[in-house]
Amino acid sequence: MTDFFPTSEAEAAAFISDCAAAGKTIRILGGGTRARLARDIAADAQLSTQNLTGVTLYEPAEMVISARSGTPVREVLALIDQHNQMLPFEPLDHRTLLATTGEPTMGGLAATNASGPRRIYAGAARDHLIGARFVNGRGEIVKSGGRVMKNVTGLDLVKVHCGAYGTLGLLTEVTFKLRPKPERVATLIYKRLDEASAIRLLGEALGSPFEITGAAYLPIGHGRDFSRALLRIEGFDASVSYRIDELRRRFAAYATPREALEGPDADRLWRAVRDVEFLSAPAEAPLWRLSVKPSDAAACVAHLRAIDGARYFYDLGGGLIWFTDPSGQNAALIRDTLAAMNGHATLVRGPDALRQAVPPFSPLPAAQEKLMRSVKHAFDPQRLINPDLMYPGL
Amino acid sequence: MTAIAFPAPDATILARRGEIIAGLTQLVPAECLVTSDIEMRVFETDALTAYRRMPLAVVLPRNTQEVSAILRYCNDLHVPVIPRGAGTSLSGGAIPQEDAVVIGVAKMNRILEVDTFNRFIRVEAGVTNLGVSNAIVAEGFFYAPDPSSQLACTIGGNVGMNSGGAHCLKYGVTSNNVLGVKMVLMDGEIVEVGGPGPDHPGFDLLGFIVGSEGQLGIVTEATLRILPIAEGARPVLFGFASSEIAGACVAAIIAAGIIPVAMEFMDKAAVAICEAFAGAGYPLHVEALLIIEVEGSETEMDAQLAQIIAIAQQHEVQVIRQSQSAMEAAQIWKGRKSAFGATGRVADYICMDGTVPTGQLSYVLKRTGEIVKEYGLRVANVFHAGDGNMHPLIMYNVNDPKEQEKAEAAGNDILKLCVDVGGCLTGEHGVGIEKRDLMRHQYADVDLQQQMRVRAAFDEAWLLNPAKVFPLDGRVMG
Numbered sequence: 006m007t008d009f010f011p012t013s014e015a016e017a018a019a020f021i022s023d024c025a026a027a028g029k030t031i032r033i034l035g036g037g038t039r040a041r042l043a044r045d046i047a048a049d050a051q052l053s054t055q056n057l058t059g060v061t062l063y064e065p066a067e068m069v070i071s072a073r074s075g076t077p078v079r080e081v082l083a084l085i086d087q088h089n090q091m092l093p094f095e096p097l098d099h100r101t102l103l104a105t106t107g108e109p110t111m112g113g114l115a116a117t118n119a120s121g122p123r124r125i126y127a128g129a130a131r132d133h134l135i136g137a138r139f140v141n142g143r144g145e146i147v148k149s150g151g152r153v154m155k156n157v158t159g160l161d162l163v164k165v166h167c168g169a170y171g172t173l174g175l176l177t178e179v180t181f182k183l184r185p186k187p188e189r190v191a192t193l194i195y196k197r198l199d200e201a202s203a204i205r206l207l208g209e210a211l212g213s214p215f216e217i218t219g220a221a222y223l224p225i226g227h228g229r230d231f232s233r234a235l236l237r238i239e240g241f242d243a244s245v246s247y248r249i250d251e252l253r254r255r256f257a258a259y260a261t262p263r264e265a266l267e268g269p270d271a272d273r274l275w276r277a278v279r280d281v282e283f284l285s286a287p288a289e290a291p292l293w294r295l296s297v298k299p300s301d302a303a304a305c306v307a308h309l310r311a312i313d314g315a316r317y318f319y320d321l322g323g324g325l326i327w328f329t330d331p332s333g334q335n336a337a338l339i340r341d342t343l344a345a346m347n348g349h350a351t352l353v354r355g356p357d358a359l360r361q362a363v364p365p366f367s368p369l370p371a372a373q374e375k376l377m378r379s380v381k382h383a384f385d386p387q388r389l390i391n392p393d394l395m396y397p398g399l
Numbered sequence: 400m401t402a403i404a405f406p407a408p409d410a411t412i413l414a415r416r417g418e419i420i421a422g423l424t425q426l427v428p429a430e431c432l433v434t435s436d437i438e439m440r441v442f443e444t445d446a447l448t449a450y451r452r453m454p455l456a457v458v459l460p461r462n463t464q465e466v467s468a469i470l471r472y473c474n475d476l477h478v479p480v481i482p483r484g485a486g487t488s489l490s491g492g493a494i495p496q497e498d499a500v501v502i503g504v505a506k507m508n509r510i511l512e513v514d515t516f517n518r519f520i521r522v523e524a525g526v527t528n529l530g531v532s533n534a535i536v537a538e539g540f541f542y543a544p545d546p547s548s549q550l551a552c553t554i555g556g557n558v559g560m561n562s563g564g565a566h567c568l569k570y571g572v573t574s575n576n577v578l579g580v581k582m583v584l585m586d587g588e589i590v591e592v593g594g595p596g597p598d599h600p601g602f603d604l605l606g607f608i609v610g611s612e613g614q615l616g617i618v619t620e621a622t623l624r625i626l627p628i629a630e631g632a633r634p635v636l637f638g639f640a641s642s643e644i645a646g647a648c649v650a651a652i653i654a655a656g657i658i659p660v661a662m663e664f665m666d667k668a669a670v671a672i673c674e675a676f677a678g679a680g681y682p683l684h685v686e687a688l689l690i691i692e693v694e695g696s697e698t699e700m701d702a703q704l705a706q707i708i709a710i711a712q713q714h715e716v717q718v719i720r721q722s723q724s725a726m727e728a729a730q731i732w733k734g735r736k737s738a739f740g741a742t743g744r745v746a747d748y749i750c751m752d753g754t755v756p757t758g759q760l761s762y763v764l765k766r767t768g769e770i771v772k773e774y775g776l777r778v779a780n781v782f783h784a785g786d787g788n789m790h791p792l793i794m795y796n797v798n799d800p801k802e803q804e805k806a807e808a809a810g811n812d813i814l815k816l817c818v819d820v821g822g823c824l825t826g827e828h829g830v831g832i833e834k835r836d837l838m839r840h841q842y843a844d845v846d847l848q849q850q851m852r853v854r855a856a857f858d859e860a861w862l863l864n865p866a867k868v869f870p871l872d873g874r875v876m877g
């Protein structure tokens with residue numbers, strides 16, 4: 006396999022163009038921190054974005070930033086932090102979980118739609134990606150969207166890259182909209198609630214006008230010997246105080262949370278939720294990401310709890326369940342349970358043998374799969390870029 | 400009115416009109432079929448009324464199955480199809496053509512599922528935007544995108560155009576609030592994309608579908624994100640001595656870390672027109688007016704407004720009018736929301752819709768005034784200042800073809816200017832027929848070709864809404 010490290014978009018396009026002429030397949034690598042997500046693939050060449058770096062536009066007053074795709078996420082966060090701004094979708098960092106090293110990049114973040122707990126309030130990465138430049142499988146440089154908040158000029162080719170894992174082309178530059186950092190962040194912790202009550206509490210709180218920006222439930226053993234339901238409130242100082250009081254009053258029947266948690270301890274707790282730290286060890290234990298309607302979450306887990314050594318916690322008000330199945334023997338049960346609830350199960354981590362035996366993403370209905378193939382064809386007719394990474398033959 | 404070209408109708412299709420209508424009669428009951436000239440007149444145009452074409456026939460199916468059968472039939476016969484909601488498109492997105500069948504979703508107007516715990520609603524595509532919020536208001540929820548046409552426009556049309564509204568500054572546009580759709584492809588295939596809950600497997604096809612202007616399929620159902628209604632909301636009026644100062648004030652508010660729910664801008668001409676119509680109590684002597692709305696509890700609104708007012712005062716604000724009651728708040732919004740209707744009473748107009756980086760707002764406003772003046776016309780500006788989405792209303796006399804041509808030319812110049820300063824041709828009204836031929840100003844050929852290849856991946860024969868969005872020449876098919 007040849008490795009290529011383009012230093013410009015033009016170089017990257019020329020390389021892909023040459024590959025297209027020769028019919029060579031290409032694997033795209035950002036920081037490599039999610040290299041073991043999705044399916045293993047064999048490619049003739051590997052293209053790394055490690056030298057495609059640099060912020061190309063940052064207008065704090067317009068809350069917009071553009072960066073070349075190999076730019077470390079860390080650099081972007083440090084820069085916007087100086088202006089008290091943030092990526093609203095709270096991208097997670099999978100390095101602990103996947104036991105990888107390397108540096109998460111802006112391109113990898115976009116390609117994987119990396120989004121953390123604030124997603125429930127602010128939306129995912131795809132909701133904030135407003136522009137992109139990419140090289141398609143023909144080696145053409147294409148741009149879509151731009152740097153303005155509202156743009157409906159023609160077909161939006163931007164969002165589809167989020168969660169396509171690079172199968173539709175090499176992103177060379179991404180533009181995100183930003184938000185101001187909240188003045189104050191506070192977390193109410195409701196202890197010792199059973200799962201059904203906890204999820205009801207999270208749902209009712211999310212249905213209240215108090216703009217909950219994080220709603221997670223940690224069963225016993227996730228850092229404490231009692232369970233914790235977490236509600237995060239953000240905003241101006243006065244708002245946060247008011248909302249804490251209202252939430253305490255309104256949901257007093259569930260439990261009485263103590264003093265709201267603020268500062269570094271609270272940041273650490275949400276980072277642990279975001280990065281799935283509680284389930285990072287043992288490093289090879291198969292880990293699943295289950296998505297269901299929150300109202301089905303407790304029932305879904307009730308089905309799976311009997312799995313030997315199962316551990317799990319809930320984020321997004323219950324809509325996301327991180328679940329480990331240490332033996333790796335229950336993939337079918339997990340998939341079937343979720344399918345019966347109109348949910349989805351994604352295998353995020355597992356030993357090679359399991360990852361070869363079990364497709365990482367839930368299977369698609371035939372009509373949708375057909376559509377996906379024609380969309381892939383529209384971007385990459387020879388199936389050269391990250392072929393088979395998401396689904397075989399795609 | 401002739402400046403925008405329509406493709407010549409296919410004579411072989413026109414010749415088979417009787418046969419095609421007979422075929423449609425087999426698929427839907429008579430009450431779903433509109434074929435007489437008199438009855439079809441309503442469907443001849445949309446809100447871009449300067450252009451009209453009589454369609455071959457109009458079908459108003461009652462469910463997804465019927466949509467599927469009609470599309471399959473048209474596909475087999477190679478007959479073009481125009482998807483239609485309420486026909487309020489301002490860019491001619493729903494204007495038919497003589498050899499096409501219009502498929503309207505007006506009869507598909509049921510609320511299918513309300514789930515406030517999981518915070519979504521599932522509706523048929525013909526439900527109006529306001530109908531969605533009305534269905535959940537009693538439970539304390541609302542649907543965020545709020546186009547000014549919300550009383551009439553349908554969810555299908557909103558998905559088609561990725562519509563926005565005054566409150567999108569905080570809550571995003573349609574694409575940020577649609578969780579899933581049921582859609583029928585041109586060959587009759589029914590697909591379901593997305594749905595409640597995150598992380599649907601496969602490509603994010605919703606990203607394409609929302610804003611696709613009826614080019615990819617006919618949406619028959621949509622699952623929408625709903626949000627809890629804030630405890631209270633309060634708009635405040637600010638009057639400034641110039642557009643530049645008002646623009647700087649908007650930028651300063653955002654720089655201070657405040658994202659109000661809405662920041663609407665009106666220039667002097669727009670203020671005069673709206674005030675004459677709505678009697679909202681707008682100050683007539685200021686050059687620029689901002690309506691800024693905050694929400695939350697009384698305490699929260701007081702705190703936020705104090706900050707916003709302090710910033711406005713640093714910008715030499717001339718008038719501050721806080722609403723003291725729900726009625727006053729409604730008055731303030733009534734003036735803004737009636738801007739289009741009120742302008743229509745004063746003159747015929749075309750409503751432009753470009754977006755610019757907010758730092759360019761005052762420059763583009765100034766140039767807009769100059770451009771329109773060069774053509775000897777008048778303009779009023781009302782727009783969403785927080786996200787740079789401008790709406791110059793260019794006034795002209797519809798009975799004077801020369802004036803209409805001038806108005807369109809001025810509009811084109813303004814849209815090109817929006818692109819040149821880093822913005823785009825349309826922020827919410829879509830490309831339709833109106834901006835089709837300007838697409839090359841914003842996109843290079845490869846960019847357009849990539850879009851067209853995606854389009855063809857959904858509709859190979861290019862039968863859905865064929866004369867819209869992409870320049871008529873140089874089309875790429877699969």
Ligand SMILES: Cc1cc2nc3c(=O)[nH]c(=O)nc-3n(C[C@H](O)[C@H](O)[C@H](O)COP(=O)(O)OP(=O)(O)OC[C@H]3O[C@@H](n4cnc5c(N)ncnc54)[C@H](O)[C@@H]3O)c2cc1C
Binds near residue numbers: 547555
């Ligand atoms: C007075 C006035 C004020 C307006 N204010 C705003 C505003 O504030 N913000 C804004 O964004 N827009 C605004 N608009 C424009 C217009 O209302 C929106 O674009 C609206 O979404 C169109 O909805 P509709 O149901 O009328 O769709 P139509 O006009 O019938 O169709 C719009 C487009 O969507 C397609 N389409 C319709 N239904 C479907 C379907 N079921 N499946 C697939 N494609 C479909 C059509 O082919 C067409 O391309 C305004 C219009 C008027 C007249």
